[in-house]
Amino acid sequence: MRITVNEDIYMKIITPSESNEIDINRDYLRTWLPLDLKFVVPSIEHKKAALEYKQEYIDFNEDHINGSGGFIHTNDYEDWLCKITNAQTASQTGWVDCSTYFVFTHERIVGTVQIRHELNDFLFNAGGNIGYGVRPSERRKGYATKMLLFALKKCSDLGIDNVLVTCDKGNIASERTIIKCGGVFENEIVEENGNVILRYWIKI
Numbered sequence: 001m002r003i004t005v006n007e008d009i010y011m012k013i014i015t016p017s018e019s020n021e022i023d024i025n026r027d028y029l030r031t032w033l034p035l036d037l038k039f040v041v042p043s044i045e046h047k048k049a050a051l052e053y054k055q056e057y058i059d060f061n062e063d064h065i066n067g068s069g070g071f072i073h074t075n076d077y078e079d080w081l082c083k084i085t086n087a088q089t090a091s092q093t094g095w096v097d098c099s100t101y102f103v104f105t106h107e108r109i110v111g112t113v114q115i116r117h118e119l120n121d122f123l124f125n126a127g128g129n130i131g132y133g134v135r136p137s138e139r140r141k142g143y144a145t146k147m148l149l150f151a152l153k154k155c156s157d158l159g160i161d162n163v164l165v166t167c168d169k170g171n172i173a174s175e176r177t178i179i180k181c182g183g184v185f186e187n188e189i190v191e192e193n194g195n196v197i198l199r200y201w202i203k204i
Contacts, residue, residue, distance in 0.1 A: 037143075038104040039113065039150055042084060046102055046109070047077045053102075053109040056135050066133030067147075068112040069100050096120055099154065103147055110138040113147050115154050119164065125189050126197045128166040129155060144177045152181065156204045163204060169196035178202075 042050065054072055057065050065072045069087065074080040084100040097117035102109050114131040116123055123129070130151040134143045148165070155163045165183055167174035175198065179185075183200030190196050 036105050037110075037146060039101045040104055042081055042100060042102050044078070044081065049104075049107065049109050050077060050102065053112075053135055056137060060136040062136065064133075065112060067100070067114040067131035068133060069098070069114055071112070096123065103143065110135055110143055111147055113151050115151050115158070117158055117160070124164065125199075126166060126191060128164040128199070129160060130163060130165050140173070144173070145180055148177055148181050152202060152204055161204050163202045165200050165202060166197050167200075169198050 040046065050071070054065065057063075057072055063072065069080070069084045071080055074083075083095075084098075087095045087098050087100070090097045096119070099115045099117070101113045103111040103113060111132060111134040116127065116129050116131075119127075119129065130148065132144060132147045132151060134141075134147070152163060155161075165178050165181075167178060169188060178200045182202045184202070186199045186201055188196050188198055
């Protein structure tokens with residue numbers, strides 16, 4: 001299956017200096033991107049909502065937030081913000097170029113998305129070009145599919161026409177989301193800790 005990205009679709013990515021709105025020019029885009037769903041470049045003004053978002057993962061005894069650049073493991077929001085900002089140009093040591101977004105509905109963060117502009121050895125084997133996570137209380141509402149489609153559009157803009165997306169084996173919801181968005185299974189990778197990663201490719 002091949003995903004075709006219509007070049008007429010215009011999506012505005014929000015930077016800290018701009019309004020927190022996405023411009024949508026095509027009515028049919030609403031079938032996968034609700035008008036109240038905003039993809040926002042993190043800034044200091046999002047600190048309160050971001051910390052509340054992180055706390056929910058902790059309350060649910062989860063130790064990882066997919067697509068967040070290690071947000072759950074930082075004790076300093078400003079430090080994390082600096083890291084992901086630097087990572088847009090790979091000046092963050094050990095990172096490839098990547099873009100990180102908060103996903104808002106109204107004033108609430110429902111998820112995070114990270115697009116890796118290239119693959120190093122780790123990302124090729126396990127991480128993939130795209131990471132995305134949905135907060136525990138907002139799962140099974142269709143957000144993951146919309147977030148992955150957004151990320152695929154951004155990959156197309158970056159000239160990435162063969163996108164690697166991965167998930168843990170047994171994460172049925174993620175498997176279904178990836179397949180729904182055109183993912184073609186390639187193989188499994190077993191990590192040193194025994195965790196099994198499923199690797200899918202999506203042609204844009």
